[in-house]
Amino acid sequence: MEAFDYLRDPAAIYRQSFATIEAEADFAGLDADALALATRMIHACGMVDIVKDIEMSRGAVAQGRRALGDGAVIFCDVEMVRHGIIRRNLPKSNDVICTLDQPRLQEHAEAHETTRSAAAVDFWDHRLAGSVVVIGNAPTALFRLLERIAGGGPKPALIIGVPVGFVGAIESKQALATQSFDVSFITLHGRRGGSALAAAALNAVAVGLAT
Numbered sequence: 177m178e179a180f181d182y183l184r185d186p187a188a189i190y191r192q193s194f195a196t197i198e199a200e201a202d203f204a205g206l207d208a209d210a211l212a213l214a215t216r217m218i219h220a221c222g223m224v225d226i227v228k229d230i231e232m233s234r235g236a237v238a239q240g241r242r243a244l245g246d247g248a249v250i251f252c253d254v255e256m257v258r259h260g261i262i263r264r265n266l267p268k269s270n271d272v273i274c275t276l277d278q279p280r281l282q283e284h285a286e287a288h289e290t291t292r293s294a295a296a297v298d299f300w301d302h303r304l305a306g307s308v309v310v311i312g313n314a315p316t317a318l319f320r321l322l323e324r325i326a327g328g329g330p331k332p333a334l335i336i337g338v339p340v341g342f343v344g345a346i347e348s349k350q351a352l353a354t355q356s357f358d359v360s361f362i363t364l365h366g367r368r369g370g371s372a373l374a375a376a377a378l379n380a381v382a383v384g385l386a387t
Contacts, residue, residue, distance in 0.1 A: 197215055201218060206227075221368070221370075231363050240381040246306070247268035255274050276293070296317065297321050298320070310336045315349075334362070338363060338364040339369050
């Protein structure tokens, strides 16, 4: 069997990955929280140029950490995001919930003429206040969440909104960044995003909290 010459040691791979990020990314002007967040997001996608597209509200990471420390539930738009969250970093064994398997979800989506991902957000209200929301795939879910909050619905402590795609992704993230109801947020402008980046952002917020 042919043997390839590649690095096999997990610790060495980890060190070299982060050393490469530090050498190649432009982190000028970022505070410690923003730098740690950007580093983990870059590590998840392999693209150092995303730094310029990351935007977060002032104190967003600290707000998210407080919420997680208080036991806040984490809502995810898809199972891929939920499975990407590192549970050992969660300080209170926080519930991590995706409601795409709710009974009658398809019926609810059809009745409201929307996607299943957007309809699933309607099942969050009873625990949404003070939660952390992580959206990586569905722009319609982010739009629906913002609609519900604007309409007087419960406010999360933090929204991580990085949906990927060609339809609605740019616009939904812009809507999050310019919302007027004063909810802390982290986003990645443009078409790029996805489950890995969303989970990485949450993991960056949570790292160091578990004891």
